[in-house]
Amino acid sequence: MKRKDESTLLATQGFWAVLATGTPPTVDKVNAWLEASGHGRRDRTLINEVVKKCWVTVGERTQQTSELPGIPKDAVDLFLRLREDLMTICRAEFEDERAHVVAEADRATEAARLLRTDAERSVQAADTARNAALTRCEELNAALSRASAELKDLRERIGEERALRSKVDFELANLKATCATEVKRLEEHRDSLTDEVRRVSLQVDVERQSLKASQAECADLRALLSAARDRESKKDIELVELEARCAAQARQVESESARATRAETRCAELDTALATAGADLFAERTETERLRAIVTELSDRPDVSVAQIESALALAWASAAAAPGKVERGADGATVFAERGARYAAKAAKTLFKHQQRAK
Structure with a gap:
């Protein structure tokens, strides 16, 4: 196909394509369509002629829309009016639907918008x-x-x-020793108080016996008896005071005994720990x-000279080399003889030590 015929055909297609978009086709618009379609720009004069011919064709087709072959013009006009009326109704319905x-x-x-x-x-x-x-x-x-800071402070x-606990334990040990000393002192004080009470009781008994003897011997000595009774009353008062002091001392002794009991409990715990340590010491x-015993046994073994050891090893290696035996195929002969020599050497060393032990 010649380029002119191709350009004419393409320009015609471009005209109807531009007209379909609702835009009046011109030479520039048809050329733009050709270029956009990949056909390149064509001769403007040829495109102008094609556009003119196409416009004539458009006029003819427009004229043909109002005329139908073999149908009267009035019927065609009526049909066109009806078409226009239907188009108006359709446009109205379209507008309503559009609205x-x-x-x-x-x-x-x-x-x-509300959702947004x-x-x-x-x-x-x-x-x-x-x-x-x-x-x-x-x-x-x-x-x-x-x-975290509080935990750190708490750890500190x-x-x-x-x-402080270690310090308190140390002080408790000192207190225990002090309590033991104090208990011993209180026991000694209690014994002295007991002796004092016994002595005063004996003295009261002597005074009472003396008073009875005085009453039996002489009734005239009632004044002395009254004085003796006064002295006896004073002695009784002193005895009551002494008994009160003894009771106070006894309560103090009981308190100290309780403290000593607690100290003894602590001593028992320490004794248990000491027993455990003693068991460990016994095991050690x-x-x-x-x-x-092992050292003693080793010390009792006989002394073997280097020459004896060398002689025994040489004999063992010679025996191993001369001993019959077949070396398996593929085995290393040096390794086999080395293992055999090691066995013979161990046996020779054991025999040497036995002979030395018997000789000793």
Whole structure:
């Protein structure tokens, strides 16, 4: 096909394509369509002629729309009026439907806008919740830091408490020794008080016997008897005071005895720990005795000279080399003879030590 015929055909297609878009076709618009379609720009004069011919064809087709072959013009005009009336009705219905669709679209747009507003509010609420969560996270991190600091302080206090406890245990040991000394002193004091009470009781008995003897011997000595009774009353008062002091001393002794009991309990615990340590010491002593026995056994073994050992080893290796035996195929002969020599050497060394032991 010649380029002119191709250009004419393409220009005709371009004219009807541009007209289909609702735009009046011109030479420039047809050339633009050709270029956009990948056909390249064509001769403007040829395109102008094609556009003119196409416009003539458009006029003829327009004229043909109002005329039908074999049908009267009045019938065609009536048909065209009816067509126009139907188009008007269709346009009205289309406008109504369009208005309805626009209203529905407006309502949908409003609903979408409301949904968007709700979504924005939800996003704001989520941002607020996120900020609150971040704030809470910061507070928790601060609380964790404070808790870590408190834990560190607590550990330091625990260390101080342990040191204080060690100090208290040391003081308790000193107190235990002091309590033992004090208990011993109180026991001695109680014994002295008991002797004092016994002595005073004997003295009262002597005084009473003296008073009875005085009453039997002489009734004239009642004045002396009254004086003796006064002295006896004083002695009784002193005895009551002494008994009160003894009771106080006894209560103090009971208190000290309770403290001594607690101290003895602590001593029992320490004795248990000491017994455990003694058991461990006994085990260590047993192990020491066993090691000493091994050392003694090793010391009792006979002395073997280097020459004897060399002679025994040489004899063992010679015996191993001369001993019959077949070396398996593929085996290393040096390795086989080395193993055999090691066995013979061990046997020779054991025999050497037995002979030395018997000789000794």
